[in-house]
Amino acid sequence: MVTIEGLKKSFGEVTAIGDMSFNVANHEFLSIVGPSGCGKSTALRVIAGLTEPTAGKVLVRGAEVRGPIKDVGMVFQAPVLLPWRSVLTNVLFPIEMRGERRSKYQAKALELIKLAGLEGFENHAPYQLSGGMQQRVAICRALVSSPQLLLMDEPFGALDIMTRERMGFELQKIWSVGRQTVIFVTHSITEAVLLSDTIVVMSGRPGTIKKIVKVDLPRPRLASMMKDPRFVELAADVRDQIDAQWVE
Ligand SMILES: Nc1ncnc2c1ncn2[C@@H]1O[C@H](COP(=O)(O)OP(=O)(O)OP(=O)(O)O)[C@@H](O)[C@H]1O
Numbered sequence: 088m089v090t091i092e093g094l095k096k097s098f099g100e101v102t103a104i105g106d107m108s109f110n111v112a113n114h115e116f117l118s119i120v121g122p123s124g125c126g127k128s129t130a131l132r133v134i135a136g137l138t139e140p141t142a143g144k145v146l147v148r149g150a151e152v153r154g155p156i157k158d159v160g161m162v163f164q165a166p167v168l169l170p171w172r173s174v175l176t177n178v179l180f181p182i183e184m185r186g187e188r189r190s191k192y193q194a195k196a197l198e199l200i201k202l203a204g205l206e207g208f209e210n211h212a213p214y215q216l217s218g219g220m221q222q223r224v225a226i227c228r229a230l231v232s233s234p235q236l237l238l239m240d241e242p243f244g245a246l247d248i249m250t251r252e253r254m255g256f257e258l259q260k261i262w263s264v265g266r267q268t269v270i271f272v273t274h275s276i277t278e279a280v281l282l283s284d285t286i287v288v289m290s291g292r293p294g295t296i297k298k299i300v301k302v303d304l305p306r307p308r309l310a311s312m313m314k315d316p317r318f319v320e321l322a323a324d325v326r327d328q329i330d331a332q333w334v335e
C-alpha cells in the first residue's frame with residue numbers, strides 16, 4: 088500500500104528526517120514512535136502528498152506521490168475543525184469536498200459520532216466541546232468516507248488516559264471491520280504495542296529508523312494482554328531503542 092524509499096526532508100538548515108525507508112502492507116496497522124521533533128508529523132505529511140520530500144520518494148498503491156493523495160483519511164495532531172460548523176457538518180465535510188451528497192453519508196456520520204461517544208453533540212459547535220472531544224470529531228471526519236488508508240498523527244494525544252484506552256479499542260474495532268491500512272503516530276509505547284502489527288522506532292532529529300519491531304500478539308488485543316509476558320517483552324524492546332532522555 089505504501090512504500091517509503093530513502094526519504095529525507097530538510098527545512099532550510101534543519102534536517103527533520105535523515106533517512107527513512109519502510110513498507111506498509113495492505114491492511115497493516117503500523118505505528119511510528121520516536122522523540123518529539125524526529126519528523127513523525129513531517130513523514131505523514133510527505134506520505135499524504137502535502138509536503139515534498141527533499142530526497143527519496145513515497146509510493147502509494149504503486150504510484151509515486153506528487154501531490155495530495157486521494158482515498159486517504161487524515162487525523163492531524165491538533166484537531167482542525169471548521170469553527171462555524173456543527174459536529175455533524177464537520178464530520179461530513181470531506182463528502183462535500185468530493186462533491187457528493189451529504190445525505191447519503193448522514194447515517195454513517197451519526198454512527199461514527201455515536202461510536203466516538205459524542206451522541207447528543209451532533210449540533211454543537213467545536214468551541215462548545217473539550218479538546219479531546221474535538222479530536223474525536225476529527226477522527227470521525229477521517230473515517231466518514233471509509234478510506235482504505237488512514238494516517239493518524241497522535242490522534243489520542245489530547246485525551247485523558249481512560250478515554251484514550253477506550254478510543255484505542257474502538258479504533259481496533261473499526262480497523263478489524265474496515266481493515267484499513269493505518270499509519271499511526273504515537274508517543275505511547277503501550278498504545279503502539281496494543282494496536283500495531285509493526286512498530287517503526289525512530290531516533291531523535293534528524294530522524295532515522297532505529298528498529299522495526301513486529302508485534303506477534305494474537306488479535307483481538309485485549310486490555311488483559313498488557314500483562315502478558317510477550318507484551319511486556321515487546322514494550323521493553325521498543326523502549327530500549329529510545330533515547331534515554333525521552334520518556335513516555
Ligand atoms: N513547516 C516547517 N518549517 C520549518 N521547520 C519545520 C516545519 N515542519 C517541521 N519542521 C521541523 O522539522 C522537525 C520535525 O518536526 P515534526 O513536526 O515532524 O516532528 P514530530 O516528530 O512530529 O514531533 P512531535 O512528536 O513533537 O509532534 C522539527 O525540528 C521542526 O521544527
Ligand SMILES: [Mg+2]
Pocket residue numbers: 127128129164240
Ligand atoms: Mg508531530
